[in-house]
Amino acid sequence: MARNPERRTALLDAAIEVLADEGARGLTFRAVDARAGVPTGTSSNYFTDRDQLLSQVGDRIFVRLTPEPGAIGTAMRPAPSRELMVELMRRLARRMAAERTCYLGLFELRLEAVRRPELRTQLTRVLRSDLDENVRLHLDSGMPGDADTVRLLYFALTGLLLDHFTVPGLHGERDLDDLIETVVNRVVPEV
């Protein structure tokens, strides 16, 4: 296997673009090579097969969607409150919207996971670790609510972002910030 880490990352980022643009069925080594602008055959030097490519794409999506630890620390510095939760969730949603390709790629991977048990196991593991980390941060920082508050915010944000990306006109004049404020105000108790 080829070992140039920058090249591998560039191939994975190209794969995420293919995934978001063409769907999981369009994700072939050839399509990744074309998107990355490298000679045909390059991807097959980096990944043993399509399963391995999908698995590493999953990991890469989470690396790109997860904020730096420093940014999280700074964001959570103000006193815990429902207002701060609104602000944090808005920031999170804006981050997902900025990484639109990644987030759409994640939805495509989820649907592909229905057909691929190995991918399902891996996505379950990374999504769970992400959710657990969010619960830990929430509780450790003294934010109002409990683990199920975080779980409910996660469900609602998934549904909200899916609409935002796929049927953005569904909620009329109400933008992402407005919808998120509504969700947080109804899910997170007042301090």
Add this chain to the structure above:
Amino acid sequence: MARNPERRTALLDAAIEVLADEGARGLTFRAVDARAGVPTGTSSNYFTDRDQLLSQVGDRIFVRLTPEPGAIGTAMRPAPSRELMVELMRRLARRMAAERTCYLGLFELRLEAVRRPELRTQLTRVLRSDLDENVRLHLDSGMPGDADTVRLLYFALTGLLLDHFTVPGLHGERDLDDLIETVVNRVVPEV
């Protein structure tokens, strides 16, 4: 265009299966004909092009996912309460789980809608009419909460069902009924 309505419906149901199994990219006239067990070329007698097929698939999914008006009337007969909302949402989720292929097909269509403005317009229209109808039923029946209660339940149920279908082990021992009770108890006010 061929006009046998049963045949058209059978082709659309076959198309939904192809969509759920293969993703939107796998949805070709040939694949639909094969899945429906009809001679190659049949679908092209029923649909002018792939856009029209996708559009009619979208409508068919909503027909299959929407309960009969009689069933809704019966379900909403008891006095409005949060407990009844838990029961109604559980029933709704069980219906979606029973129509797993349809619901997965709807997610595939949503992702395809990112790439197809016409399909996006149509899905927006049917999803909005579905959401508006749910708001109307909720308010008319005197259920606790307001229009945003219903919107929040819709967001959360979308996220919850997406997990249930794509990464069913994510929430450990907690089954659909348990998660739905948690969601409703936190979103719907007590009477």
